[in-house]
Amino acid sequence: MNTGRRLQLFLLGPMVLIGLVALLVLYGSLTSMRQQFEIANTAQHNDLQVMADAAGFARDIGLIQKRVATALNGAQNGTLNELQLYRMHSAIVNDLDTLGQHIEQLTSSALVVDANHGSAKGLKQEFESYRRFIIMSTDALAVDPSVARDFMEQGRQHFRDFSIFASSIGVLLAQRSQERNAMQAQTFIRQAKQVLALGIAALLMLLGIAYWLARRASQSMLDLADALHTLAGNQNTEIPLPRVEALHKQGQGELGRLAGAVLAFRNAIERQRQAEATAHQLAFYDTLSQLPNRRMLMERLKLALDGCARSDQRGAVMLLDLDGFKRINDARGHSIGDQLLQQVAQRLAQTVRANDTVARLSGDKFGFVLAALNPLPQQAASEVEQIVVECAQSLAQPILLEGQTYFITASIGITLFDAERQSLDALLKQAEAAMYRAKNEGRNTYRFYDPQIQAHLEAKVSLETDLRLAVEQQQLCLFYQLQVDEQDRVQGVEALVRWIHPDKGMVSPAQFIPLAEESDLILPIGHWVLETACRQLSQWASQPERAHLSIAVNVSARQFRQRDFVEQVRAVLASTGAPAQSLKLELTESLVLENVEATISKMLTLRALGVRFSMDDFGTGYSSLQYLKRLPLDQLKIEQSFVRDITTDSDDAVIVQTIIAMGRALRLEVIAEGVETREQQAFLRAQGCSAYQGYLFSKPMPIGQLEPHLPPATTPHEAQATAPE
Known part of the structure; x- marks a missing residue:
């Protein structure tokens, strides 16, 4: 071997060796990152499955509640015989057993065990209490419906506690998933920086093609690092990563697979956030009308009371119950009834002000929280009266469903509140009492809980x-x-x-x-x-x-x-x-x-x-x-x-x-x-x-x-x- 060949080997040998070592380290780093991505993706999938199961319990129990209510109504009005009640009792017991198995699987899952601080035990206890009372309720239907109703009311109390524990578990699971995502993101960023540093070293040691390849690889890694930063800081349910998507389509080898892993990780995060949004929607919003539910209404009422204490203003609680809705629902079916409720919900949502809240509480009953009213009672009552008139005028418009026109009216009860701290339940009861008074006095009208305010408004109208x-x-x-x-x-x-x-x-x-x-x-x-x-x-x-x-x-x-x-x-x-x-x-x-x-x-x-x-x-x-x-x-x-x-x-x-x-x-x-x-x-x-x-x-x-x-x-x-x- 001549001197030139030896010199060439002497010069190229270390470079080739360094290049081989760099390639091996790069391959190992990329492989490790890919494994981390796959592990994170699998863990994320499992987390989402557990969260989906937790979010579905409220829906499943809601269906059971509906069947129990149907059985109770059938027992009270005599439309169901003992055999039918027994069959419904058996079906409800089976559904509760199935749901109990799901709850057992959930509370024993690794994620719940790791994230829980006592809510899982409470969840199981409240569900067992709820199941016991519901079984006792359906079992007593054929004997004494009033006793069955008492059992059902006790079961509902445990259902509310169960819902609180389920929501708490959902929050804990979401926090645990976020912590895991943050840890994975830090690991990925650290490894990406290591690979980037290796690419920079290769750029200094290798000539020509090595420099070009290292530059190309470093740019791809920067795209991946930016993508990870975006994933860590973006809270949207849809996260665009156009450069990583292009790298995944055009790249080959480990970079292409790594880009695919980043995209898979992004998809997992998007699914998680969509699941969180769904869980929030189920917890605070009515699924039929898309209005806030009772829980959200109570939160807004508490905020309104706090606002009155700060600003010395008044607020109001309104309860609206549709007149004759049950007759339409029974005659035309639940499909028409649901569509009618959706139309009513849309109209009511358009009549309230931006800082007010309208919620569907149950069936054909809606609740309102009106904030920032005039400090003087009579003026505040006049402001509420204007909103009530707008609601009545909106509901008075005919509703066309499946080729038939329906007319609907409502009975409304109102109570005012001020900075003086009052019980939330007491305010709702006052509004409910005024609403029933409106029904008893002819319907399609409104009444204030305060007799003096009502008398003043009636005198004003007269x-x-x-x-x-x-x-x-x-x-x-x-x-x-x-x-x-x-x-x-x-x-x-x-x-x-x-x-x-x-x-x-x-x-x-x-x-x-x-x-x-x-x-x-x-x-x-x-x-x-x-x-x-x-x-x-x-x-x-x-x-x-x-x-x-x-x-x-x-x-x-x-x-x-x-x-x-x-x-x-x-x-x-x-x-x-x-x-x-x-x-x-x-x-x-x-x-x-x-x-x-x-x-x-x-x-x-x-x-x-x-x-x-x-x-x-x-x-x-x-x-x-x-x-x-x-x-x-x-x-x-x-x-x-x-x-x-x-x-x-x-x-x-x-x-x-x-x-x-x-x-x-x-x-x-x-x-x-x-x-x-x-x-x-x-x-x-x-x-x-x-x-x-x-x-x-x-x-x-x-x-x-x-x-x-x-x-x-x-x-x-x-x-x-x-x-x-």
Whole structure:
């Protein structure tokens, strides 16, 4: 062998040896990683199987519960004879034995033994108690159904405890699986780093092809390492790994198999998380309606109570029971009944607010938790009432199922709660009592557990109904209160709407005006007041001694915010022939400042017609001089609460002085309402207030009683006859 050959062997020998060693180590590492992946995959599969078995127990016992309930109902109504009851008893006993064997297998599995801290023993004990009572219940059906029902209720208590232990085991299994996944991920990452370091060493030692191969291998390993990091940190049920999938399709040998193992591991994690999501769904959601179940409702109710304690707000619990559902379910079958419940669940879910909860409790009974309500009981009840009305309107829509139309109504019970800690079960019982009261009083209605709140709402509904009739039957009338100048000469009147009920007599405006504001009745009432006042102005315009009189008309926010309000005023002035300069519209501070630019635009348009404006109850809001000087106002009206004590209260006196000075600075007339004594009038006159309104001059009175207080009217013919020649 010549020197060149020896030198070549000398140079290439160590490189080949190093390359062989590196390949052997690489092969061993890859093989070890593959084995780890396979072990993890097998363990993950076993874990998922155990978790699936645990999640299925609630469903299996639910089916047994349903069969027991069917047997009990059959025994009570006599539709099942003793032989049939015995057969059902035997079938239930067999099902319980089979389920007991599954539970025994579960609690003795290695994963449960490793992860459990006593829940498995409790699970077995509660199941045995549950099985004993259910067997006793079905065994006693043919003898005494009431005894059977008692046994069944005791069995249900153990079923609830069993469900808690089953849920606890599920959580422990999930935690154990997560710990195992984390450990496997760390092992895989550590081995991947070792293989990567070996690849880097090979890159330095090998030339040419060795460098290229090592670079290629290191890139693949980086993809695998990134995939492992993604698997460890991603909590989604679907985890995309496009680079590893490409490596699995294109790669050959150990890298391709390793990529396949990573993908298999990913699939196992996805199955685990899907199983966890399924277990959570079964534990907290109703399988038929997909709404939260009773357990979730109780959790949300507890959170709502805690929220009331923090924010000093109120909440409410509602129970809704469908009227006549059993009749439809029995006549048309369970399939139609289930579809009907699903439709109802969808409608109810759409009516509640984002922070509220609606749940299906059992059968055709639904529960609501309404949070963040008004701290005042009456206002909170009104908010709940709006939601109830929306629910009733939604349920009132016909439901079309398999070519047939169904109509459904509901009876609803409501109870309010506040920051005072109350029992969850007590709140549900209160709502249930109110719901049964609604059923007993005719169904298709709602009742509050608090009798005072219920009476208030019923009175409100009755008053609103009467008010609608009052508008239709023209029971409303206008009263007028005088407005005088410094010499007590009448300059005009304020129009005040009054309601004379045929049975109740005079109804206070404090009762029906807020009710009209809440409903749509304020619009026709406001238009009627405007039209009646303008008709009176037209009559006075034909009488020279009264042509200078004005009428102030209060305008509500809803009325003023109508898009065609200006056109309405223009049309009323044209139809009645009233002089626009004699009409004075009184606006509140809150109305004027709600949308300043739009308000000014409307006021300027009406001002161009000749209509004047007064700001009512000035001083009670938060008016800014910046806005006041831009508003086309003619008058400021001092609120009567400031006038009442101006002679005895220095604070009120200063406020009134400031308002009068502000009005004079803005070149506005100032009128004070609520003037009852000459001392008050003298004080106001001394400060520069030149117009007054109050009981000192007249109470509000109908037009017939107002006539003697006005300047005597003279017809145009009489005026011509008395004119000097």
